[in-house]
Amino acid sequence: MVKLAKREEQIMQAFWSLGKAYIKEIIPELPDPKPHYNSVATMVKILEEKGFLDHETVGNIYNYYPKISREEYQKHAMKDIVSQYFNNSYPSMLAFFAKEEKISDTELDELVNLIKSNKK
Amino acid sequence: MVKLAKREEQIMQAFWSLGKAYIKEIIPELPDPKPHYNSVATMVKILEEKGFLDHETVGNIYNYYPKISREEYQKHAMKDIVSQYFNNSYPSMLAFFAKEEKISDTELDELVNLIKSNKK
DNA sequence: AAGCTAATACTAATGAATTAGTATTACAAC
DNA sequence: GTTGTAATACTAATTCATTAGTATTAGCTT
Known part of the structure; x- marks a missing residue:
């Protein structure tokens, strides 16, 4: 794209x-x-x-x-960003945000649930 | 910046x-x-x-x-990205990745630990 | 110190993104 | 059907990013 x-x-x-x-x-x-x-x-x-x-x-x-959804475009855009700034590692991107403390404990718990339920 | x-x-x-x-x-x-x-x-x-x-x-x-560190620049760059794509919500960005299933359970656990230890 | 080398300085040209003008068109109102 | 309005089409101009040429400079070598 x-x-x-x-x-x-x-x-x-x-x-x-x-x-x-x-x-x-x-x-x-x-x-x-x-x-x-x-x-x-x-x-x-x-x-x-x-x-x-x-x-x-x-x-x-x-x-x-x-004709192209925001999600579709985001998928590509974020892939570029992660490759550019975080050496293609999604976890290292998340670690960056963790260090920046942009995520509260509550949000974190919610996300963990969300991710786990998505995996099923 | x-x-x-x-x-x-x-x-x-x-x-x-x-x-x-x-x-x-x-x-x-x-x-x-x-x-x-x-x-x-x-x-x-x-x-x-x-x-x-x-x-x-x-x-x-x-x-x-x-003169400006990669981290400093990333901080600003990611802020822009989050504002542009995710309506200024870091959690909604993470939810996006969760949906994309870019993060394994192991990585997730590691991150949760990382985030929690950073909070102390 | 004259000439060679490898760097920086300056600047003109190219290309891509963006802007906005003028021309054209289609429909509606009379 | 002529005129007015509001849209699109086409295109020239502007701006910004990028490239790379020519000029200049400083130091090393002889």
Whole structure:
């Protein structure tokens, strides 16, 4: 899967939140300063060429929706990140967060349960 | 902290591995095709301007070393990632990995111990 | 000290991502 | 059916990242 550039990814995030949207609806989701409508339209078209979006035509306007799910993309993106920062080791990534104390004991217990139940 | 571009980050990764290095030593660490010596020198200079590297002069040549540690940078980079993909929730990121079953039971136990011992 | 070598400095060119203008189109309202 | 509106299409310009050329410099060798 192609890695998305920054702005492309912001736009995909907006679509993933909204599910289905007109370009008009995407713009408010983007961080300030808001880009020009046509800038977004261009990126959306590129995203469609890349296979990330598809559209239905409603009268005169296009209603776009994601063709690739956030989860699918995350899977690839995180794989890259783990390979880049953590030498391809998921445990060493988790150890990093452990050291950073970003996870509370309660959360930890919940996660352990979640992981174990997923394994069954 | 500034987010590094792809090549900049590759170069920083090389410095983080080597600790201290001449430009000459960085090049073999980079993925093929190896960039031109001067291309690397330019990026290294930019990285120095951005505060990621510093150097000592040894006779006629510069010996560069990281001013910002890999851990420091990771902390920021991962913060961005978690905010971007996981709505600022570290637990929800971990849940994602749990679902992906990237973590074995043994690894999980080790991590739980690691996290708990860090908390003391 | 003149010439050789290996480094850095400076800078122009390329390429990718992004922006936004102008042109075009389709439909709706009158 | 002409006009107005709001969308998309096309494309030129800008910006940022990256590359690599040429120029310069410092020190070593003779």
